[in-house]
Amino acid sequence: MTELSLILRLARNDFSYFFRTKWLMAILISLHLSDMLVVALVYKNLMSINYFQFFVPAVIVMGLFVAALDTGRRIWLAIREGVIQYYLSLPITLRGIVVAYLLAGGLAAVVYSSSLLLIALVVLPAQAVWNTFILLPFLFILAMGLAGIAATLAALASTHGEYFFACQQVVQTVLLTLSTVFYPIEVVKTYFPAILVNIVSANPLSLAAEAMRQYTFSGYPVQPLLLISILLTSLPFTIVGAIAYLAVLRTFRVKGKL
Amino acid sequence: MLDVLRLVWFDLRHEIYPPVWITLQWFSFAIQIFLYGALISQLVPSTTQMPSYQQFYAVGFIVMMTFDVGSHAGREFVEAAHEGRLPYLLCLPISRSKLFLSIALKGGLELALMLMIPFAITLTLIGNLTVVSVVAAAATLFCLGFGVAGLMLGLSFIAFKSSDLYSAITTGLSAIIVRFSTVLYPLAVMARTSPGYASAAMFSPLTYGADLVRLFLGFNPGILLDPTTAVAVLTALAVSTLGLGTFLLGRLVEGVRSG
Numbered sequence: 001m002t003e004l005s006l007i008l009r010l011a012r013n014d015f016s017y018f019f020r021t022k023w024l025m026a027i028l029i030s031l032h033l034s035d036m037l038v039v040a041l042v043y044k045n046l047m048s049i050n051y052f053q054f055f056v057p058a059v060i061v062m063g064l065f066v067a068a069l070d071t072g073r074r075i076w077l078a079i080r081e082g083v084i085q086y087y088l089s090l091p092i093t094l095r096g097i098v099v100a101y102l103l104a105g106g107l108a109a110v111v112y113s114s115s116l117l118l119i120a121l122v123v124l125p126a127q128a129v130w131n132t133f134i135l136l137p138f139l140f141i142l143a144m145g146l147a148g149i150a151a152t153l154a155a156l157a158s159t160h161g162e163y164f165f166a167c168q169q170v171v172q173t174v175l176l177t178l179s180t181v182f183y184p185i186e187v188v189k190t191y192f193p194a195i196l197v198n199i200v201s202a203n204p205l206s207l208a209a210e211a212m213r214q215y216t217f218s219g220y221p222v223q224p225l226l227l228i229s230i231l232l233t234s235l236p237f238t239i240v241g242a243i244a245y246l247a248v249l250r251t252f253r254v255k256g257k258l
Numbered sequence: 259m260l261d262v263l264r265l266v267w268f269d270l271r272h273e274i275y276p277p278v279w280i281t282l283q284w285f286s287f288a289i290q291i292f293l294y295g296a297l298i299s300q301l302v303p304s305t306t307q308m309p310s311y312q313q314f315y316a317v318g319f320i321v322m323m324t325f326d327v328g329s330h331a332g333r334e335f336v337e338a339a340h341e342g343r344l345p346y347l348l349c350l351p352i353s354r355s356k357l358f359l360s361i362a363l364k365g366g367l368e369l370a371l372m373l374m375i376p377f378a379i380t381l382t383l384i385g386n387l388t389v390v391s392v393v394a395a396a397a398t399l400f401c402l403g404f405g406v407a408g409l410m411l412g413l414s415f416i417a418f419k420s421s422d423l424y425s426a427i428t429t430g431l432s433a434i435i436v437r438f439s440t441v442l443y444p445l446a447v448m449a450r451t452s453p454g455y456a457s458a459a460m461f462s463p464l465t466y467g468a469d470l471v472r473l474f475l476g477f478n479p480g481i482l483l484d485p486t487t488a489v490a491v492l493t494a495l496a497v498s499t500l501g502l503g504t505f506l507l508g509r510l511v512e513g514v515r516s517g
Contacts, residue, residue: 023425030430034437042443042451046311047301162278169282173289183297191297 006092007100014104018070018112032063032116037123049184056124057212058181061205064113065176068143069168071105072150075245076157076164084252094249098151098242105147110140117216127219134222135211138230142204145234148241155244179205204233261352265360269334270367280371283323287376291316291383307478308444316380317475318441320373320399321468327372328403329432331365332410336424339414358504362404369403384475395474401492402467408499409463411506439464444481466491 019025040055078084087097117132126132149171157164178200180188188200200206207230214220273279291312299311308314338344347357377396381387416424438455439462440448449456459465466488473482 022422023429026426026430027433030433034433038437038455039442042448042455045450046443046447048303049301051301162276166278166282170285173286177289177293182294183301187297187300191300 001091003093003096006090007096007103010087010090010092010097010100011104011107014071014074014101015108015111017074018067018104018108024070028063028066028112031066032059033119035059035062036116036120053124053217054184054213055182056120057217058209060113060116060120060212061209062176062181063116064109064139064143064208065146065205066172067112068105068109068146069150069172070108071101071147072152072154072164072168074105075101075151075154079154079248079252084249085256088249088253094246094253097249098245101151101245102144102147102238102242105150106140106144109143109146110136113139113143124217126217128216131215131219131222132212134227135215138211138227139208141238142208142230142234145204145237145241148238151241152244155248175203175205179203179209181205181209202229202233204230204237207233262356262360262363265347265350265352265357266364266367269360269364273368273371283326283372284375287319287323287379290319291379295319307481313380313384314444314472314477315442316383317472317477318468320376320380321402321441321464321471322436323372323376324369324399324403324467325406325432325436325464327369328365328406329410329428331361331368331403331407332414333425333428335361335411336414355504361503362407362500365403365407366400369400373399381475387475391474391476395471398467398470398474398492401496402463405463405492405495405499408496408501408503411503412499414506435462435464438462439468440483441465441468445469445483446481463491463495 036056036059040052040059043051043055078087088094090097092100114136120126121129150168153167153171154164157167176182178196180200180203185197185201185206189197192200207226211222211226211230214226215222295312295315299315302308302311304310335344338347350357377399381392410428413424413428416427436442438458440459441464445456445459445465448459466483469482470485470488470492473479473485473488479485
């Protein structure tokens with residue numbers, strides 16, 4: 001069996017594990033559907049902008065983000081429960097294991113967010129659905145980057161569950177708050193200092209949410225610069241995550257523990 | 259009483275050493291109020307009924323934290339059954355009522371620890387308060403916390419069949435209970451969106467908790483629920499669900515294990 005087919009098998013296993021975790025699916029679906037169909041709709045009647053139109057595309061990106069971050073939980077579980085030892089006994093290189101996890105994380109996030117997109121298309125008219133197909137590969141790269149962040153956290157936390165979940169929540173809160181997922185950049189500019197405005201603008205979640213709003217739902221022509229920005233801001237996370245997870249696997253192989 | 263306190267400390271020290279969860283809750287509160295709340299309130303036009311959405315949201319977030327701590331207490335009971343700690347506690351030379359008291363006390367202390375700083379910040383943010391209003395608001399939060407913990411304990415019988423199913427139901431339910439409540443928005447705005455949403459909000463205990471706390475903290479009563487109904491619902495919830503928890507602990511948990 002070739003390395004590639006082993007990577008794909010491992011990725012498939014991890015991918016299916018994500019969708020088989022019943023409690024996780026219950027959380028994600030109830031959270032995102034209620035965000036889309038309750039919070040966005042009610043806020044629309046409370047706010048000065050059409051918040052439903054603004055927030056529904058962002059919920060898709062939030063779904064992508066949260067689903068990608070779950071990769072970290074699966075890696076952490078594999079470390080805690082010793083499944084990682086089993087992976088190390090497989091005829092696959094360490095790099096192969098890392099690639100399989102990142103691929104599975106990215107793919108699970110894209111599939112999950114695509115299901116949210118389908119629901120969003122029912123409740124909010126989209127001007128250019130076909131633009132989504134151009135966006136999808138970039139969202140996949142973004143999801144791999146986010147999975148990389150999660151992998152880094154899992155690697156750093158080792159078997160200490162409380163630290164892992166705490167770090168994950170901090171990262172999740174900070175990345176979402178410092179983005180334009182919940183509020184337009186004009187509002188951010190009136191409140192934040194220039195340096196924070198730059199961080200918010202460069203946040204890959206802001207870029208993805210903006211791309212989804214502009215290209216899929218508003219129907220503006222796709223701008224390659226925004227897509228390249230998503231790529232450039234996501235890749236470092238993927239690389240750092242891959243290196244961190246690889247280091248963990250190497251330590252495991254040499255010492256048998258972390 | 260010493261036995262009860264020892265049991266409380268036995269469980270509570272895991273939360274304090276190291277205080278990861280408490281610190282995390284305080285950090286989340288700070289981010290939610292001073293970044294998210296401040297920015298989102300720029301989008302909500304101030305009216306005479308609701309001059310500042312940030313203050314409205316701060317109280318809502320405190321109520322959400324109370325809900326989180328309450329449901330955590332319930333889930334911990336299930337985890338205790340799942341991990342074998344419950345059979346150990348049941349075989350201790352201590353009466354069931356004392357055991358239940360220790361669980362309730364631990365929940366109350368945990369709630370106090372979690373809310374101490376966020377509640378103080380919220381009070382400072384709102385300002386112009388009296389001792390009575392602050393005490394009444396805190397008492398409402400405790401009543402709500404006990405009610406939610408009791409509700410989650412009541413649902414624990416599901417976990418004795420399948421803990422996975424319990425987690426799915428409670429976590430899914432939590433998101434729905436928060437969204438369909440007045441934690442994030444006034445009832446009148448929900449009714450304007452859909453009468454169905456407003457009707458659903460009337461079934462959420464958080465609606466009564468949030469509106470009663472807001473009333474005590476000086477929000478315009480015009481956008482809040484009738485306080486008499488809120489007091490009645492919260493008291494009924496706390497008494498009935500805690501009663502159910504006592505019954506479960508006294509009769510049903512012997513020999514069960516969470517699968």
